[in-house]
Amino acid sequence: MRFEQLEYLAAVTRYGSLRRASERLHISQPAISEAIRKLERELGVTLLDRHRSGARISLAGRDLLRPIVDVLESVERLKAAAGDQLATRRLLRIGTVNAGTASLVLPAVRAFQAANGRAAVEIRNMQQDEIQVALAEGTLDLGLVNLLDGDDVPPDLEAVPLLTGRPAAVLPAGHRLAAQPAVSADDMRGERFVAMRSGYLMYRFAHRLFGSDLPAAWHSTDGAEMGKMMVSEGIGLTVLPDYSVLGDPLEQAGLIVTRPLLGDTTVITMAALHRRQTRVLPAVLQLLEHLREQAREPLPARTA
Numbered sequence: 001m002r003f004e005q006l007e008y009l010a011a012v013t014r015y016g017s018l019r020r021a022s023e024r025l026h027i028s029q030p031a032i033s034e035a036i037r038k039l040e041r042e043l044g045v046t047l048l049d050r051h052r053s054g055a056r057i058s059l060a061g062r063d064l065l066r067p068i069v070d071v072l073e074s075v076e077r078l079k080a081a082a083g084d085q086l087a088t089r090r091l092l093r094i095g096t097v098n099a100g101t102a103s104l105v106l107p108a109v110r111a112f113q114a115a116n117g118r119a120a121v122e123i124r125n126m127q128q129d130e131i132q133v134a135l136a137e138g139t140l141d142l143g144l145v146n147l148l149d150g151d152d153v154p155p156d157l158e159a160v161p162l163l164t165g166r167p168a169a170v171l172p173a174g175h176r177l178a179a180q181p182a183v184s185a186d187d188m189r190g191e192r193f194v195a196m197r198s199g200y201l202m203y204r205f206a207h208r209l210f211g212s213d214l215p216a217a218w219h220s221t222d223g224a225e226m227g228k229m230m231v232s233e234g235i236g237l238t239v240l241p242d243y244s245v246l247g248d249p250l251e252q253a254g255l256i257v258t259r260p261l262l263g264d265t266t267v268i269t270m271a272a273l274h275r276r277q278t279r280v281l282p283a284v285l286q287l288l289e290h291l292r293e294q295a296r297e298p299l300p301a302r303t304a
Contacts, residue, residue: 003075005039006068008032009047009057013065014093014139018048018055062137069138073281091120092283095131096144097200098223099240099270100163103247105144108290115290119283125223127199132157135275141284143273144291146201146241148266156276160288162295163270165243167205168258170231177237177259184262185209192217192236194227205266206239232256241268270295 011021012032022029033048033055040047047061057065092112096105109121126134131143135157144162153159169183177183177191193215196202200223207214219236221227227238228248232255242258250256272288274280 001039001042002035003072005035006072008035009039009061010065010068010072010139012036012048012055013057013061013137016056065137065139091122092142092287093122093124093140094142094144094287095124095126095134095140097128097131097146098125098225099144099146099244101225101244102249103243104163104270104291104294108287108294111290111294112287115286116283121287125225127197128201129199131273135273138275141274141281142287145271145273147269147271148201148205151201153271153273157273158276159271159273160292161269161271162291163241163243165241165268165270167202167209167239167261167264167266167268168242168245169261170228170238170240170245171257171259172231172234172237173254173257175237178257180259182262183259187262188237188239189213189215191215192219194219194221194230194236194238196220196224196227196238197222201268202238202240205268209239209261209264228256241270243270 008021008025008027011025012018015021015024018029018033022032025032033050036047043064045060045064046058047064048055049058094105094109105123109123113119113121124140126143128145131140131145132154134140135143136154143157147153147159169177169188171178171183177187180187189210193206195206195218197220202224217236219230221230224240224244227240228245228250230236231238232250239261245251245256245258248256251258272291274284274288
C-alpha cells in the first residue's frame with residue numbers, strides 16, 4: 001500500500017469523479033485508476049464504481065474513507081513534526097451555502113491568508129446536506145450553513161454560531177415595494193419570485209412564508225449570490241437572510257435593497273460546522289477564529 005494510492009482515492013471523492021481528480025492532481029486518469037485498482041486488489045474490496053460515463057467512489061470506498069483521511073492527516077502531522085515545511089502546506093477545504101460571502105467569509109479568508117502566507121484555501125458552493133455529508137466523510141474541513149430556530153445538526157458535527165439575523169425581502173433599488181417600510185407575503189405573491197433551489201434552507205422558508213399560495217412566476221437558482229444578481233437585473237424578488245445582503249457589493253452599489261417581512265419573527269443563524277473529534281487541525285481553528293472575529297465586527301468594519 002502506497003501513500004499516493006490513498007491520496008488518489010480521497011481526491012476522487014473530493015472532486016466527484018476520476019476525471020476531475022485527474023485534472024486537479026495533474027496526473028493521467030489511467031495512472032490514477034491503475035493505482036486504485038492495485039489498492040483494491042490489496043484490500044480485497046471495490047473502491048470505485050466504474051461505468052462507461054466515468055468512475056465514482058463506491059459504497060465500500062465511502063465506508064473506508066474516514067480511516068483513509070485519518071491516515072493522510074496523520075502523515076501530514078508527522079511530516080510537520082519532523083520539520084518538513086513543505087509538508088505543512090495543506091489545502092483547507094470550506095463548503096458554504098453562499099450566505100454572508102462578501103461581508104464575512106471573504107474578509108475572514110483574507111485575514112487567515114495574511115497570517116498564513118503559504119496556506120491554500122478551497123471554497124466550494126454547496127447545499128447544506130452536501131456540506132454535512134462531506135464534513136462527516138472528511139472531504140471538507142469547515143462548513144458554513146444557515147439554521148432556522150429548532151434545526152439540529154448531526155451529532156458527529158459541532159456548530160459554532162457566527163451571525164444571527166432575520167429573513168428579508170430583497171428588491172431592486174427602484175422597485176415600487178422598496179418605498180414601503182416592510183413587505184408582506186401578499187405583496188410578493190404578485191411579483192416574479194426568485195427562489196433558492198430545493199435543498200437550500202431559504203427554499204424551505206419560502207414555502208413556509210407563502211404556504212400553498214405560491215407566487216405565479218417562480219424562478220429557481222443555486223445559492224444566494226446568483227439570487228442577488230438576478231434581483232439586481234430585475235428578473236424577480238427573493239428572500240434571503242439579511243446578513244447575506246447587507247454589505248454585499250450589489251447592496252453597497254445601490255442596486256438592491258432589503259426590507260423586513262411584515263409580521264415575520266423568524267430568526268436565522270449562520271453557523272460554522274466542523275467534525276467533533278479529539279483534535280481539530282490548527283488551521284481549521286485559526287480560520288474559525290477569524291470568522292468569529294469578523295462576525296463580531298460592526299457591519300461597516302466588516303465590509304470596509
